[in-house]
Amino acid sequence: MSRKRGVIGFFVHHRVAANLVMLAMLLGGALGIARMNVQFFPSFALDVVSVRVVWSGASAEDIEQGVTNPLEQKLRSIDGLKRMTSTSAQGIANITLEFVEGSDPVLALDDVRQQVDGFTSLPADAETPEVSRVVRYEPVARLLVRGDLDERELRQLVHRFESELLLRGIDRVEVSGLAQQQISVEVPAERLQGLSLSLDQVAERVQGMSRDLPAGILGQQDSARELRSLEQRRDPLAFESLPILSGDRVQLRLGDIATIRQEPREGQLRLSRDGRSAVEMQLQRAESGDSLAAARVLDEWLAETRPQLPPSVELEVHDESWQLIDERISLLISNGAGGLLLVVILLYFFLPARVALWVAIGIPTAFMAALGVFWGIGGSINMMSLFA
CATH class of the missing domain: 3.30.2090.10 (Multidrug efflux transporter AcrB TolC docking domain; DN and DC subdomains)
Incomplete structure (x- = not known):
């Protein structure tokens, strides 16, 4: 009797090879899960540069004629420019430049700065243009710092918290509620x-x-x-x-x-909670960051910092965005485990126990292999990939 040829025939007659392949699939999936970023939205390229000009007291029409239109004519000649949009409002002009995919962001930013620096027709009362690259960050959580402290002490405390969180691995911290100096x-x-x-x-x-x-x-x-x-x-x-x-x-x-x-500065909005001064700190992660890892950093920092604070100072965490992705991961795991159990029970009705066991093992093994491949091609665990 001749042996069957092909992939299935090979693994039928070489059981050790099949076991090794299954082991490699499981190890690849475990490596992918351990190293894959966890985020709410998938990563995507964002090659955008923003130009902002402030001209206090000018109307929207004056802004458009004196700032926006001349700057647009100057910026149209930049290499690699895909799309340019602008907004003229009272006292401010915003120009957004989108570059073709794959453009060098540093060179693109420098090209825009050179064109803006060479523009000498700005109104005398207009402020120096601000040129910056648009970088995407995702929120992790909001931290409210409140206490019976004067503004100087509260400012020093918030700046200390900001430095500690950045050193521990939080990618970005935005502070609101402190008056600009x-x-x-x-x-x-x-x-x-x-x-x-x-x-x-x-x-x-x-x-x-x-x-x-x-x-x-x-x-x-x-x-x-x-x-x-x-x-x-x-x-x-x-x-x-x-x-x-x-x-x-x-x-x-x-x-x-x-x-x-x-x-x-005078006339700026300040935050308060229950009659006490407050400052809000928004913790964010970069596009390549991990939301769950950032959440663990925040929990560890809170556990160490809270016991050292004076009784009049409180730290309140709210709007924890990372919990949304964590809840969906937990939901997917529980539903997957329940579905696998039902599949195993049904297989035992129609197949021998040994065959049913190996078929059931093949389902999570295939998922693990897919996760390993997904990590290898640069994917991440996000809302879209979870439901897919």
Whole structure:
């Protein structure tokens, strides 16, 4: 009697090979589950650059004619541009540039910055354009910090929490409820007269010496790096050392003639809860991050931080987005286990026990192999892949 040929015939006569293949499928699935990212939506490329210009007090028509339309004409010549959309509203212009798939995001951002920096027709009262690459983040949870603290103490506490969470692996933390800080520089008129300086000259000197400027791209393709000149001051001490006058023997700094303070801007919305000051921190993960891993980081940090806080300070977690994907994973596992049990029971009615067992084992083995392949091609566990 001749042996059957083909894949099935081979595994019928080589049982060890079939067992090895099944073991490889199970190990591949286990590796995929352990290393695959868990997120709410699947990853997708987002090659988008945004240009934002603020012109306070201007109408939407003035914004369109004086800012949006001229900038659009300047930006149309950028290589790799797929689509450009713009919005002109009162006091602000937004231009969004979408590039073709596969474009180098660093080079695209630098091309847009060069075109915007070369645009010299902005209205005199318009602020410096802000050019940034749009990066997609997904929420993990919101953390509310509240307590009987003054604004300075609450700010320091929130900044400490932010640094700790970022160091532990949270990709991004957005803080809302803290008033934006501004640097105020007060120069007495007597000192200006004694130095033969005007307030406009001091302001021009401060603006010219405290700026972050792009300096082009170094390298090509994967090794490309963006160069910037980082000179912008961030705190009062840094502004105090800014040179105002330089001579052969004497160098006059801003701190020698001015009073410099850092203070919150007026008229900003502040949060409160139960009559106490509050700040909300939104924890987010990057596109390549893992929502469940970020949730574990948050739980561990809360378990360590809460016992060390004063009694007047509370940490309240809400809007935990990661629970949605966790609940759906649990639902899928419970339904899959129940379905497998029903399949096994039905197989025992119509097949011998040994054959029914091996058929039942083949079902989860096939799922594990599919998960291994899915991880190998760059997939993730998300809402779409779960239901698929």
